Amino acid sequence: MSDHVTQWLGAYLDGELRGALLRQVSNHLENCDHCQVELDEMRGLSALLHEAAPVGDFLPTERFVANLNLNLPRQTEATQTRKVVEIGWWLIPAGVIATWVFVQVTFQLSALLMTVSNIGLFGDSLAWLSLSGTRQTAWFGLLLNTFGNSAGTLALINSIDLFIQDLTRHFFWQAALGLVYLAWLVRWWLGQQNQTTTAGNFSRS
Amino acid sequence: MAIAQAETEAALIAKAQTGDRSAYGELVRQHHQGVIDVVYRMCGDTHLAEDAAQDAFIQTWLHLPSFRPGTSLRNWLYRIAVNAALDTLRRAPKTPFVDLETLAMPDPQAGPEAALLQKERSLAVQKALSSLPEASRAVLVLREYGSLSYQEISSALDIPLGTVMSRLNYARERLKEILTPDFIDMEMEYV
Secondary structure, eight states, X not given: OOSOOHHHHHHHHTTOOOHHHHHHHHHHHHHOHHXXXXXXXXXXXXXXXXXXXXXXXXXXXXXXXXXXXXHOOOOHHHHHXXXXXXXXXXXXXXXXXXXXXXXXXXXXXXXXXXXXXXHTTTTTTTGGGHHHHHHHHHHHHHHHHHHOSOHHHHHHHHHHHHHHHHIIIIIIHHHHHHHHHHHHHHHXXXXXXXHHHTTTTTTOO | OHHHHXXXXXHHHHHHHTTOHHHHHHHHHHHHHHHHHHHHHHHOOHHHHHHHHHHXXXXXXXXXXXXXXXXXXXXXXXXXXXXXXXXXXXXXXXXXXXXXXXXXXXXXXXXXXXXXXXXXXXXXHHHHHHXXXXXXXXXXXXXXXXXXXXXXXXXXXXXXXXXHHHHHHHHHHHHHHHHTTTTHHHHHHHO
């Protein structure tokens, strides 16, 4: 009989095969003496391994627990430190989100107030807001004196200004937010991995 | 029954995570024999196995606060135990690997011939296990003595499922080569 299923016999013996592969191996074993012998040898090996279990000379469980209890270091301080670090780590994305919300609200509120001021809805009560506008005017005037008062130059300066504003308002903050959140996510994932690896590799260092 | 036991273990873990030594002691009682089985088969020496088991339980205690509820404590513990056993072996002086005197205490109920055969078997098995590469030995020990599924071994040792199967196949083939025909043929008669 060709196409033996030797490589699957271990998994078959351990009950790890499912579905079509399980049926294939079962059917094959019914007709293949070679694989059946292999399977019997594996069963024999497993029985031998279990039969050769050590006997005696280990500390009884209660005594082991008592000895262990004497050697257990304090866990509380490590726990508290870990909790503080975990809380601190959660504060990072929360802080970034709060900053982003603050900046966005400030931008939108400023735009609203400037619009209201331009309309003249509140008269001179918002005159202090025009201070930045004056600076802008002076800066804009300097630009015009430098590069000329042509329609093309004005359009170009206007486009650059709008582009920078859009970049700042809509892209930069969101990109920064995304990057910081991504960094936090990576750190969190590493922390989860750490649970399964750190303890397991505790004395590798 | 199993659900009740799982809930009990979860409750004990929760208490132990807050520093409750008594709850942790109960967890140790529940897993002591399993850990001993694993580390002994990795070390092949009762004294080294005791040391490794203690190291494993201490490290588990220290890292318990970061243990995620809902995952298997046994798998996590066995992973720590395997690494503790390997570290203990590396620290241990290069003495004969197998503890000849304490390896297999013959069954006093058996006759002298059967007792001798039992001791020979145990000695041969432990020597064969010790001849395996560490990676393959760890997989075989977790499967045969820890009774972990392939998926659990994969998770515990952080290796792919295919690697678990290939290492297990390799370990079994090697053991068959070493132990056949002296013992396996005899076992097959009784299986």
